[in-house]
Amino acid sequence: MSRPRLVVFGTSNIVSDLFDCALANGFDIGRVVLHHAEQVGERDRSLAERLAALAPFGQTPQVDHVDRFVPGADELYLLGPTTPTRAELAALVAARWALPFATLVHPSAYVSPLAALAPGVFVGANSVLGPGVRLGEHVFVNRGVTVGHDTVVGAFSRLQPGSNLGGLSTLGCGVTVAIGATVLERLRIGDGAFIGAGSVVTADVAADSLAVGVPARVRKLAAP
Template structure:
């Protein structure tokens, strides 16, 4: 894998994790392809600053608009944002280019050989993916996450640092499990549910529910309009 070029579609704060994982795998981040303008954020780090930092460790990636992108040779492809725009971006890329997405795993993560990972999955440092686990397309597993045995996680879901998901669970499409949340085993979590930071989930969750607290309680619906 060493020396291959990684092309990242979209920009967000998780670029730092993607850059780190690319370095650890000996990849060169060659291009960042933007599908929307970079959103301003008072406490965000601007893309140009991330690029400057990356330039201390390898070639500076080219910044392109999606309209100017053409696939090249020896390239691996990954989605950058973790927001709901990821699903729209994947659809645009599929319609235009029929790309095959890369599965990027930090070398300090453990992924059971009995797990199944779909294209576009990211697994960060010190995470553990148990046997029988199934991760759908573009699932984002951040640092220090534990996924129990035989748990299925639907496409575009994101699991934030330090979260623990029990075994034999079914996590839906586009679910967010925030920092340090814990889910007991054998649960069913509906599509687009949002589990807040530090929450402890002890029972099934309906689609689109925002769940907060210990034990986690329903606050409101966050289903996309």
Template structure:
């Protein structure tokens, strides 16, 4: 059975990118499943406003609570939030539906380039104009935003996110749940510890310990952001 219905778990400001990428791949976003109450900030766009805009491009996705969700055979699944804490959401989903083989989709924008020698795990997203080099390995639910380059033979751990315009050199090892913010640059052959946060525009020229917040050019340690 060909699956062309995409279900997104959770809401975030990145939903428009996911919707756009789904359209570009001929998929229909059929349902958005909320696991937490939506609390949009002053400069955010609410889910209802997004849905109203999407109505011009096809059927509006159904919105429902996770407690009311039941999987269907013709669906693919994707996590909507991009924060590393979405690992908790994946665990909750899998625990709720142990008897269903939920298929997390690897969603790649048609204007991205992913080397045939790269390996992408389930749930990975790659945005428009991004390049994933040969030998790169992206773990479960890694989120690669627009205009990113990932160098050859670099490994990125599960639930990490790489924000727009970032450049990650080759032969590096990026840990689990790492954030590389907008426009950051990492030279090659680096080791970045789990849960590290590299700030916007930072230039990283040396290894980073787990949970370190790094800012500036060159990037310097500011504090630990390890989850409590």
């Protein structure tokens, strides 16, 4: 029986986390399918570098383009970007191929059997999802994140390394909780809100706003 093959649509600086998780689960890394030209910043690593690092593990992924892509057997599909292009790319894949997105969970993470993960969710190493947690489609949970019981996270949100969400909270769609930030229990975070790194949120945050500080205060509207 063939091993599952990970196919990543799009790329970003977190694509190595997907590769790492695939290797930890014993999956092959099959392809990266691009839909836009790669943008490599001054302090970024290119996709070519990230792919070259896989060679010692016997992995030689192909780079493809959406206009040439043909689905194959035993493939698991995930999104690579965490920017707003994530939703755009998900819609493109759904329209062209109606492919089922997988969930990918690192073996060192704990996901309660009473939690529910929608298609396209990624859960990184050493993260903990409590009972009653519900993650919407394409939520990205990075390394060392804690999500308390009965908390709901909307589609396309991203929880960055070391962030913590208290129980019984609700995060809307497209929310970012940055590195080391904390959202206390029973709070409501609106769609598109951005919680700054290291912030401690003690009150509800309106949609499309930026909350920073300890305790966090809304400083300005987030960019659309």
